[in-house]
Amino acid sequence: MDFKIVERSLFARIARMVLKSSNVAMVLGKTIHLSGVTRDDFMDDPGWLAHELCHIRQFRENGFFRFLWLYLAESWRVGYYNNKYEVEARIEGMKHRRHMNPAQRADNAITPTGLPLPADERETE
Ligand SMILES: [Zn+2]
Secondary structure, eight states, X not given: OXXXXXXXXXXXXXXXXXXXXXXXXEEETTEEEEESSOHHHHHTOHHHHHHHHHXXXXXXXXXXXXXXXXXXXXXXXXXXXXXXXXXXXXXXXHGGGGGSOHHHHHHTOEEEOXXXXXXXXXXXX
């Protein structure tokens, strides 16, 4: 898939400060914006990468502004966790986890942040 990664992204940094989160990955169009996590660590986490690549596909399939609107409307309607775009990305991100035990699975949780944007936190420490 065609995508870019921006480390130390200002957008992701602002999101992180607003959320008081240790790390954030946020997708805008074809670009994954990172803050609090390096490109290498992000790429080493197959579940997280698959999750964010799913958001890139959602942008591509729906169009940039249309997807932002749909994402916001969906979050407004059902909440961030149940947002169908997050549910789809979560399923994508969990496909690699079938060989893991429950403790590893819990360690691998990726949660949407509650911003009206496809932004996610990785639960660490
Ligand atoms: Zn997400």
